[in-house]
Amino acid sequence: MTTLQDVATSTAGGAAGARRGRLGGAPPWLGGLVGTVAVIALWWILALTWLRDGGAVPTPDDVLVKLVTDFDRYIPSIKSTLWIAIKGFLIGNGLAIGLAILTFGIPVVDRIVLQIGVASYCLPIIAIGPILTTVFDGSTPQVALAGISVFFTTLIGTLVGLRGADQAALDVIRASGGGRIRQLRYVRLRAALPSTFAALQIAAPAAVLGAIIGEYLGADRGLGVAMVAAQQNLNVAGTWALAFISSAAAGIGYGLIALIGRLLTPWAPRTNVGGGS
Template sequence: MARFGSVRWLAGLGGIVGLVVVWWIVGALELFGGTIPTPWSVLAEIGETGSTYYVDNFSLTVELAFRGFLWGNGLAIALAIVVILFPPVEGLATQLAILSYCTPIIAVAPIIQVAFAEVTTMIVFLAAISVFFTTMIGTLSGLRSPHAGSLDLIKVYGGGRFAQLWRVRSVAALPNTLAAIKIAAPAAVLGAVLGEFLAMPETGAGPAMIIAQQSGNIPQVWAIALISGAVAGLGYAVVAVIAKYATNWSSGTAAGR
């Protein structure tokens, strides 16, 4: 098993190295009219511009993405709980979740911009709506995952829906909920960056990328895009670590019960 894990790790590393090599060749040969810089030119751009520039811009983006992450996930989990406790609202709740997922952010943004005069509020809203559907559906699926026998046992002892939710469903829902939240972390970053593109605050990854595009600084555009991807990946990794330990705990708790 350990050997298989090592092989998989080496295969992943080899894939990354191969991708960087192909990127370097394409950039060096200028196969797409110079629109793809080499990895070295991107790193050189980061060094020349200085880390302060990127920290200043991404600190706001990360803050707004995190706020949207909390709001979106919090409301999604709350709505899933409401559906479990009051089943008649499921149709409306599901339609609301699907609407939030299917409606393009670009179409929603002008309405949100009119409704919320404050730029940061609009960006937080767009980050929140980017994570709402995934977390709501994942949580609802998890809350419905317990074995019927476990729920019947709570009924036998005089417990109702609230007791089932607290003692059985909440623990059983952790794996599915955390799996959805893992996906929500990078989605919140994407929503925040797109919101910055549309709202144009004074600082942020979105405005920084627009300025780099307008000035023709292709390496900086790539640098901002890659850092955005790294931030999204870091968010996914952090939630994945938390999910690993929380899932192990929930499995032990469920077994104990």
């Protein structure tokens, strides 16, 4: 009969094997570094050759100069977008995780919640953005779009984690007289943490994107508004600098959630999104 000790030993062995595999090869960050350098080199070559006449693609050094000289002017826009993205991230993910936990194990309600999640994923943000802007005032439309952008991913990640709990541990709880609540509290919630954090990693850049799209569709400040203004003024380097800031914000959010997940789930095996373990 499988015991919790056997399960723990098997899990520890698998994690140790994964660590040995990583140590035996190249560092996990090397691929990302090489890819980044290659993209910048290709960008530089294209900007100086084939795309030079159009003027739509500045060189990386032009973007860097613009970023440094105008960064103080971008700070209010950065703060506005980040605040909207954070609020949408917290609200959307809070609803997703809460609904997943509350409805798990209730088949009828579980299916309804899943259908709501699919509907939110299929909603065309470009289409509903103007409607939200017409109905609501202030930053509510942008926060709503950021929340919608993250809801489905986190809902699915949490449900997958809850359903993937170790059966042996569930049997132990059941044999000791525990019901669904105790299984959820002592086994399923812990089992759901790795996949939930994986979903939150994806949700962080999605929240930034949703906030910026909302600003594009109607706002008085933010990175989206600043990019529209730069485009209208034919400020090519400024547009690219703002795009770089937006990408950096999304990447920092992704990395921050990954770090928090690593600290809170040290037992979970690590899998790179772009490749192997």
